[in-house]
Amino acid sequence: MTRKPKAVERKRGSGVQIVYSILRDDILDLTLPPGSPIDEIQLSERLSMSRTPIREALVRLASEGLVTTLPNRSTVVSNIDFMNLHTFFDAMTLMYRVTTRLAAQCHTPADMDAIRARQVDFAAAVEAQDALAMIATNREFHAVIARAGRNPYYEALCLRLLDEGRRLLRMYYSSFDDQLPKQYVQEHEDLIDAITARDVDRADALASAHADQIVQQIQTLIARDKRQHISL
Amino acid sequence: MTRKPKAVERKRGSGVQIVYSILRDDILDLTLPPGSPIDEIQLSERLSMSRTPIREALVRLASEGLVTTLPNRSTVVSNIDFMNLHTFFDAMTLMYRVTTRLAAQCHTPADMDAIRARQVDFAAAVEAQDALAMIATNREFHAVIARAGRNPYYEALCLRLLDEGRRLLRMYYSSFDDQLPKQYVQEHEDLIDAITARDVDRADALASAHADQIVQQIQTLIARDKRQHISL
DNA sequence: TGTATTTTATTTGTCGACAGAAAATATTTC
DNA sequence: GAAATATTTTCTGTCGACAAATAAAATACA
Numbered sequence: 214m215t216r217k218p219k220a221v222e223r224k225r226g227s228g229v230q231i232v233y234s235i236l237r238d239d240i241l242d243l244t245l246p247p248g249s250p251i252d253e254i255q256l257s258e259r260l261s262m263s264r265t266p267i268r269e270a271l272v273r274l275a276s277e278g279l280v281t282t283l284p285n286r287s288t289v290v291s292n293i294d295f296m297n298l299h300t301f302f303d304a305m306t307l308m309y310r311v312t313t314r315l316a317a318q319c320h321t322p323a324d325m326d327a328i329r330a331r332q333v334d335f336a337a338a339v340e341a342q343d344a345l346a347m348i349a350t351n352r353e354f355h356a357v358i359a360r361a362g363r364n365p366y367y368e369a370l371c372l373r374l375l376d377e378g379r380r381l382l383r384m385y386y387s388s389f390d391d392q393l394p395k396q397y398v399q400e401h402e403d404l405i406d407a408i409t410a411r412d413v414d415r416a417d418a419l420a421s422a423h424a425d426q427i428v429q430q431i432q433t434l435i436a437r438d439k440r441q442h443i444s445l
Numbered sequence: 446m447t448r449k450p451k452a453v454e455r456k457r458g459s460g461v462q463i464v465y466s467i468l469r470d471d472i473l474d475l476t477l478p479p480g481s482p483i484d485e486i487q488l489s490e491r492l493s494m495s496r497t498p499i500r501e502a503l504v505r506l507a508s509e510g511l512v513t514t515l516p517n518r519s520t521v522v523s524n525i526d527f528m529n530l531h532t533f534f535d536a537m538t539l540m541y542r543v544t545t546r547l548a549a550q551c552h553t554p555a556d557m558d559a560i561r562a563r564q565v566d567f568a569a570a571v572e573a574q575d576a577l578a579m580i581a582t583n584r585e586f587h588a589v590i591a592r593a594g595r596n597p598y599y600e601a602l603c604l605r606l607l608d609e610g611r612r613l614l615r616m617y618y619s620s621f622d623d624q625l626p627k628q629y630v631q632e633h634e635d636l637i638d639a640i641t642a643r644d645v646d647r648a649d650a651l652a653s654a655h656a657d658q659i660v661q662q663i664q665t666l667i668a669r670d671k672r673q674h675i676s677l
Numbered sequence: 678t679g680t681a682t683t684t685t686a687t688t689t690g691t692c693g694a695c696a697g698a699a700a701a702t703a704t705t706t707c
Numbered sequence: 708g709a710a711a712t713a714t715t716t717t718c719t720g721t722c723g724a725c726a727a728a729t730a731a732a733a734t735a736c737a
Contacts, residue, residue, distance in 0.1 A: 457696095457697060457698070458698095484688080485688080485689075486687090486688075486689095496689090500689095500690090516689090516690095517688085517689055517690080518688080518689075519688075519689085520689095
């Protein structure tokens with residue numbers, strides 16, 4: 214006998230936030246891979262709430278580009294556009310540079326504390342050879358730098374790109390589980406030094422090089438993946 | 446006797462789009478000035494539809510930053526943050542540069558046709574000394590350049606900034622109705638030339654100078670506005 | 678008369694239900 | 708047996724209604 218889930222007492226307005234967070238996480242770590250249909254009714258039963266807050270969460274995700282709503286048909290998790298990855302790399306590199314520059318210009322001691330804390334997490338993830346944790350902590354590291362830059366427009370685009378990158382990296386690290394490059398830890402340390410010294414040009418150059426490294430890393434992974442597909 | 450508006454037959458799914466467009470336009474041309482509360486019931490009566498599609502439109506506007514939802518209270522049109530206008534100018538300048546560069550790199554003949562068509566509209570608006578039309582056509586001009594750049598991340602940020610700028614300019618031109626600067630028309634022409642010639646560096650330099658001009662223009666208007674306020 | 682407290686009213690957040698649109702399935706026709 | 712058509716099913720988009728939360732009004736009290 215399937216029993217209906219009880220309507221748990223919840224704070225008014227929290228429902229949307231819960232659904233949004235769950236879906237977002239599932240999409241970004243590929244628990245919901247690109248193309249997955251999202252059934253509103255199924256979700257509403259699983260989370261024991263009406264379809265209204267779920268639809269609201271979906272609308273928010275859609276306006277962030279994480280899901281695509283097909284009119285009168287199910288909404289699906291957005292695809293990763295491999296044809297135009299270069300636009301992603303281009304934007305990512307520029308945003309790394311711009312946010313790091315700004316952070317070097319106008320950081321506060323509290324910002325530096327936050328940045329260093331994220332770097333500790335990142336180093337730990339690399340040390341533990343935990344690819345998933347590395348992806349997540351790298352995102353947080355650059356997110357706090359972007360926040361320290363104090364430009365909401367740049368920050369928003371940077372966060373969006375970091376999330377998109379999280380999905381992308383997750384795709385390859387889950388299938389290959391590579392040796393995680395320890396040099397990234399040193400590159401982050403150098404970035405922190407440049408920001409601390411308020412050396413804008415050096416911060417810019419380091420961010421640029423760091424972005425190039427990551428781009429190259431991803432492209433290597435993609436190339437290897439393609440070869441593997443051909444060999445089948 | 447107040448009669449209830451008839452539920453007009455409408456295509457399924459079009460309701461949200463209608464509300465979204467109306468609200469968006471009203472917000473951007475300051476028909477709904479910053480801080481205006483948006484009453485869902487009132488809107489639903491005026492447009493003769495249920496609150497559901499209206500709420501969906503509001504969620505979309507909120508995720509674009511055009512409205513702010515106060516929990517359990519009315520949603521209001523977002524304020525213009527005059528304290529941090531420099532972040533807007535900074536981002537606007539960079540996006541002008543980046544999108545113009547990319548347009549110079551990878552435009553097609555169709556792109557150039559679209560750009561030139563927008564420039565004709567812009568020139569006409571300036572010639573007619575129609576401030577509102579100038580604001581709108583200027584937005585479209587840079588929007589098609591951004592589209593020609595073919596980077597969806599840059600394009601999205603650029604559109605957001607152009608809309609924000611539309612609101613800002615509208616605020617001052619509505620109160621002062623200035624002489625509209627004819628030099629902008631020539632600057633646009635120069636931009637088109639550089640893009641057509643695929644001269645990336647020149648396009649970049651021109652876009653940078655153009656952005657600086659506009660920033661200076663806005664700052665002049667703001668300064669004049671402040672003086673006027675003090676003199677009262 | 679001014680402040681604190683209770684009552685009322687307004688408005689949001691959530692719900693269940695229904696109708697319309699595709700997709701999936703069954704049925705007919707050749 | 709295959710293609711075309713009809714039927715059913717599934718799921719979205721929209722609706723009206725209700726309850727919680729806040730703001731406004733009214734009342735009590737000093």
